[in-house]
Every structure is written in C-alpha cells, then in structure tokens.
Amino acid sequence: MADSDMIKLYSGRILELAASIPLTTRLTDPDATVRKRSPLCGSTVTVDMTVQGGVVAAFGQDVKACALGQAAAAVVGGNIVGRSEQEVRNAQQQLRAMLKDAGPVPEAPFDGFEVLEPARDYKNRHASIMLTLDAAVEAFAQVRATQDAQ
Structure with missing residues (x-):
C-alpha cells in the first residue's frame, strides 16, 4: 500500500472516531455477550448487550482492533442504544454491501459509516470493520434463543 493510500485510508476523521x-464499559449483567475476531488481522471485539422491549437498552464493548475497526465500533456505539434487531x-447488511459491492452508505441512524468508504478497496480490512x-x-x-427456551 502506497503512503498516499495509507493517508487517505486513515483519515483524520477515522482517527478521531x-x-x-x-x-466501552462492559456490562455487569448483560442478556448476551459475543466475542468476534478477525482471522486476517487479529482484531477482536467483545459486545455486551441488554435488550428490553425488542430494542437495545444497554450496550458495552471492548474493542481491540485497528483504527478502522475502532472507527466502526465508535459509529455503532454512538447509535445502537434504542435500536431494534431489524435496524x-x-x-450490518448495508455496511457489508457498501464495502463489498460499492453500495450506498448505511441509512440513518448508522449513516456515520461514510468515513469508511475508502476502505472498500482494502478487502483485508473488511472483517475488522464488520x-x-x-x-x-x-x-x-x-x-432470542434465551427467550425462546424459557
């Protein structure tokens, strides 16, 4: 990757995010905890979530990722509380399409992902962003599985 490409990819806004x-504070009694790891770069994210009335009531995350993965976590963390599973x-689907298929930026409230559009050309970064x-x-x-089992 050329130096100018790196500068473009790691813009000031990405670094701010x-x-x-x-x-970033983990929840003490979440309804669910999920840890995800990108096999290519080793980035990891652990998410704790509490759901009430079908929407995210509380969210905590531990992010050990590159700047792109951290920027994506910042966009999600800034918008996820109060959101339904479908939202x-x-x-998720719109971000994946933006990265892989040059689709549009995800709709509000997750429209902050436009900062990651330059990462489209760097497929090895997509997993960390997701x-x-x-x-x-x-x-x-x-x-849902826990609720169905009860």
Whole structure:
C-alpha cells in the first residue's frame, strides 16, 4: 500500500472516531455477550448487550482492533442504544454491501459509516470493520434463543 493510500485510508476523521469510542464499559449483567475476531488481522471485539422491549437498552464493548475497526465500533456505539434487531441487521447488511459491492452508505441512524468508504478497496480490512455489527446481530440472536427456551 502506497503512503498516499495509507493517508487517505486513515483519515483524520477515522482517527478521531477511533480515539473516542463510546460505551466501552462492559456490562455487569448483560442478556448476551459475543466475542468476534478477525482471522486476517487479529482484531477482536467483545459486545455486551441488554435488550428490553425488542430494542437495545444497554450496550458495552471492548474493542481491540485497528483504527478502522475502532472507527466502526465508535459509529455503532454512538447509535445502537434504542435500536431494534431489524435496524441493527439492516445496518450490518448495508455496511457489508457498501464495502463489498460499492453500495450506498448505511441509512440513518448508522449513516456515520461514510468515513469508511475508502476502505472498500482494502478487502483485508473488511472483517475488522464488520466486527461490532456482526457481534451485535449475534447478541440479538442469543437473546432470542434465551427467550425462546424459557
């Protein structure tokens, strides 16, 4: 990767987001906990989530990722509380399409992902960017499975 490409990829806004990830305190009694790891780069994200009335009531995350994964976690952390499973799943699908298929930026409230559009060309970074949303979708599935078992 050329130096100019690195500068473009790691823009000031991405670094700002990476430095200010919200909701980084783990929950003490979550409904679900999911740990995801990117096999290519070793980035990991652990998500704790509490769901009430079908929406995220509380969210905590531990992010050990590159700046791109951290920026994605910041966008998710800033917008996930109060969101339904379908809204989170839509954001996941839209972000994946943005990265892999040059699709549009995810819709509000997750529209902050536009900062990661330059990462489209770097397929080896996609998994790290997807970690937090993938973990949140899996956490919703865990909550549903627990509720179904009761």
